[in-house]
Amino acid sequence: MPLLFGQIRKGVEMPKQETIRITFSLNGKLVETQVQPVLTLLEMLRRNFSLTATKEGCGKGECGACTLLFNGFPLNSCLKLAATLRPTDSVVTLEGLENDPLMGRLQKAYVDEGAVQCGFCIPGMVISSYHLLKHHPNPSSAQIKEALSGNLCRCTGYSKIEQAVVRAAREK
Amino acid sequence: MENPISIHCPDSLDDAVAILSARPGARILAGGTDLLVKHRNGMLPNLTDFVDISGLRLQEIERESDSIIIGSGCTMTALAQSPLVADRFPCLAQGAIQVGAFQIRNCATIGGNIANGSPAGDTIPAMFCLDAMVRIFGPESRRTIPIAEFFTGPGKTVLRQGEIIESFALPDRRTFGVFFKLGERRAHAISKVSISVSCFESGQGRREFRIALGAVGPTVLRCRKAEELMTAAGWPPPSADLVDKASRLVMDASRPIDDIRSLKDYRKKMTGVLFIRAIDRLNARSYQLNNSGEE
Numbered sequence A: 001m002p003l004l005f006g007q008i009r010k011g012v013e014m015p016k017q018e019t020i021r022i023t024f025s026l027n028g029k030l031v032e033t034q035v036q037p038v039l040t041l042l043e044m045l046r047r048n049f050s051l052t053a054t055k056e057g058c059g060k061g062e063c064g065a066c067t068l069l070f071n072g073f074p075l076n077s078c079l080k081l082a083a084t085l086r087p088t089d090s091v092v093t094l095e096g097l098e099n100d101p102l103m104g105r106l107q108k109a110y111v112d113e114g115a116v117q118c119g120f121c122i123p124g125m126v127i128s129s130y131h132l133l134k135h136h137p138n139p140s141s142a143q144i145k146e147a148l149s150g151n152l153c154r155c156t157g158y159s160k161i162e163q164a165v166v167r168a169a170r171e172k
Numbered sequence B: 001m002e003n004p005i006s007i008h009c010p011d012s013l014d015d016a017v018a019i020l021s022a023r024p025g026a027r028i029l030a031g032g033t034d035l036l037v038k039h040r041n042g043m044l045p046n047l048t049d050f051v052d053i054s055g056l057r058l059q060e061i062e063r064e065s066d067s068i069i070i071g072s073g074c075t076m077t078a079l080a081q082s083p084l085v086a087d088r089f090p091c092l093a094q095g096a097i098q099v100g101a102f103q104i105r106n107c108a109t110i111g112g113n114i115a116n117g118s119p120a121g122d123t124i125p126a127m128f129c130l131d132a133m134v135r136i137f138g139p140e141s142r143r144t145i146p147i148a149e150f151f152t153g154p155g156k157t158v159l160r161q162g163e164i165i166e167s168f169a170l171p172d173r174r175t176f177g178v179f180f181k182l183g184e185r186r187a188h189a190i191s192k193v194s195i196s197v198s199c200f201e202s203g204q205g206r207r208e209f210r211i212a213l214g215a216v217g218p219t220v221l222r223c224r225k226a227e228e229l230m231t232a233a234g235w236p237p238p239s240a241d242l243v244d245k246a247s248r249l250v251m252d253a254s255r256p257i258d259d260i261r262s263l264k265d266y267r268k269k270m271t272g273v274l275f276i277r278a279i280d281r282l283n284a285r286s287y288q289l290n291n292s293g294e295e
């Protein structure tokens, strides 16, 4: 794995700190990179790996725009330090689910239901929706609301998002 | 530019304690859902090192003679999903499931919730009700402290630099219990008022009660007078009058303040209301048959 550190911010001076070498599984492949001590998992994915589906909304655990799957569970990547990753840890971002049939169905349902407006919350929304449908293929309305309660959306008013999850569950 | 912050990921308690003792500006990092938010908000000016304790294998829930041992690294999700916790300690399972939202619960640990020492921490009232003992590993030795003596003020505990909460020991007995919280919304809401009510069978028609309140005092508070009244009255409670009387003792035990989340008078009233709701819930037959709690 070539080091991509600094690629995105070419020419920008990064504060000089000791860096730490980490190894972990990213979207199914074992990767290695070099990180500063307080770099978040979110920032690392965007800077070191150019994986920009995962977004930063609040940076404080409130909005869920940075949701990804960590060891199989949805997690706010803005509240995880990259330096704490271990070789046994697995990180799956939206990019890693590009060819996943369930994710494909969810994305189509979101578009068909008009559940996407500005789109900023959507990568996190679909990851949470994906985890829900993986474990509860026919969720109740309450289960959908509960599963998405950590994902905020400023645009849609949520009901179309809920309908999109229902639709994706129906259209197997 | 300030000094860069370092991070350490030790894989033994001894190593972790050695780093913490050598570096006075070092802070323990568990799930990070409190600490990293504080860091981000610039509230940790003296921080020099993070000591990540996720590699210390503190995530077990297991039986040990007369106790259930809950590792400090257990996440809220792990607590909420543990059959042992659901069976023995329903109030704790209900507290854990009401923390934040799914993403937060997958990372927030019980050790972090307790060590953070917020009077609004949603697992703390249950831990008071369950007579939890805090097991601490320190530079010199281990020590064990009853949860009721662990907190000294808002955000303040008896923990000394270098000490790590290893686990919690809870008496292994089947309890009946509930945890209710009032927040601005269901998810991601810091409690304005919370209550845990728990009891266990101590004889024929008798139950011993524990009642603890969150967010209405400098620390979580136990309502000992109300507990005594409920315990002495026998189970099920002989009259609505008695429960009413107990609810007034609960209100008397609260010491709320006005702040950005709520008002003193409202908080005090709601401790009594939530207490009556909790007794109703415990008294409902359906609940006794299925003591799992869906709140």
Ligand SMILES: Cc1cc2nc3c(=O)[nH]c(=O)nc-3n(C[C@H](O)[C@H](O)[C@H](O)COP(=O)(O)OP(=O)(O)OC[C@H]3O[C@@H](n4cnc5c(N)ncnc54)[C@H](O)[C@@H]3O)c2cc1C
Pocket (backbone or CB within 6 Å): A060, A061, A062, B027, B028, B029, B030, B031, B032, B033, B034, B035, B036, B037, B053, B072, B073, B098, B099, B100, B101, B104, B107, B108, B109, B110, B111, B112, B113, B114, B115, B116, B120, B121, B122, B123, B159, B163, B164, B165, B166, B188, B189, B190, B191
């Ligand atoms: C969006 C959001 C919503 C939230 N909602 C709730 C809620 O509804 N209810 C609630 O109660 N809390 C809530 N919280 C707060 C937080 O998630 C919990 O308090 C959580 O349990 C903290 O655990 P942690 O593992 O993340 O702790 P960390 O942030 O890692 O640590 C918290 C503190 O405890 C210390 N510490 C951690 N582990 C140990 C240990 N084993 N020994 C000694 N010291 C230790 C740390 O040094 C730090 O000072 C929320 C937080 C966020 C960001």
Ligand code: FES
Pocket (backbone or CB within 6 Å): A055, A056, A057, A058, A059, A060, A061, A062, A063, A064, A065, A066, A067, A076, A077, A078, A079
């Ligand atoms: S950016 Fe992580 S929760 Fe908002």
Ligand code: FES
Pocket (backbone or CB within 6 Å): A115, A116, A117, A118, A119, A120, A121, A122, A152, A153, A154, A155, A156
């Ligand atoms: S579509 Fe704009 S924030 Fe959700």
